[in-house]
Amino acid sequence: MNKSKDNLTSNLLENLSFIFDQNQDREKAIPMEKYMKNHFKFLGIKTPERRALMKQFFSETDLLKLDFQQNFVQSLWEKKEREYQYAALDYINKSLKKISKQDLPLFEKLIMTKSWWDTVDSIAPHAVGHIAKIAPEVKDEVIETWAYGDHLWLRRASILFQLKYKEDTEESRLYRYILHNASSKEFFIQKAIGWSLREYSKTNPESVRQFIHEHSLSKLSIREGSKYI
16 A cells, blocks of 8 residues: 555545544444344444435545545455445445456455445445456356355355346356355355345246246245245
């Protein structure tokens, strides 16, 4: 990290920390922590309020006019309170047009760090999905290894990265990743399979209906995947 980037990251983090500190609410934080199984500490800033604060932050800093700031994202990920990871996701999702194949290692790291459904389910269909569209080679170079690897959250991400693709969905890949993971007893894998099938059924219901009929899937995956068919 060079000095100018270091200074920029420090200034951005200081600005956002000030805004968040002024709006924290311990009474709200307790049920938020409970909802997330006490995996993470919270400041007690709920989503609508956080988004309003992030709008203020983006306006005050002109951050969205700059190149994508990996260092800032990593610094937010290192913060203890979960709202900072959500802030990173807010920033990432507003910067998709600036994200490229070179940023994929960062997103792989984020998926594997402080992992839970709330962050992975944003990174996979947005950042990873975007990169896989503009650089399709990453599907075989990187995402393939996720689907066939041992890391729970990378496997979930491989199933979900095409979630927003609709008619652009590579059906054979989606089904192949699902079948490879179909025997998993992990709730988050079964749920991802069902979610991905449900979304794709909005585009190709007959294909999903036939896939569910012809293959052995968990009851959870079938229930989720069949909602619209």
